[in-house]
Amino acid sequence: MLVCEQSASGAEILYSLFNRELDSLQLFFALGESLAHAHHLETRGRVIRITDGDGVHRFKTA
Numbered sequence: 001m002l003v004c005e006q007s008a009s010g011a012e013i014l015y016s017l018f019n020r021e022l023d024s025l026q027l028f029f030a031l032g033e034s035l036a037h038a039h040h041l042e043t044r045g046r047v048i049r050i051t052d053g054d055g056v057h058r059f060k061t062a
Contacts, residue, residue: 004041017030017034048062
């Protein structure tokens with residue numbers, strides 16, 4: 001997951017996976033899909049989750 005090489009929030013992952021205009025409902029579902037994908041990669045040991053100074057969870061390549 002290239003977007004996670006530096007570390008990325010769920011929203012940053014969303015925009016790398018869905019590179020088109022999304023309406024508000026699609027955005028809601030796309031964020032859920034992006035986070036589910038990131039959490040799946042975390043459980044498989046492919047990324048690690050970090051919490052930044054603002055409390056935002058970020059994902060970084062393991």
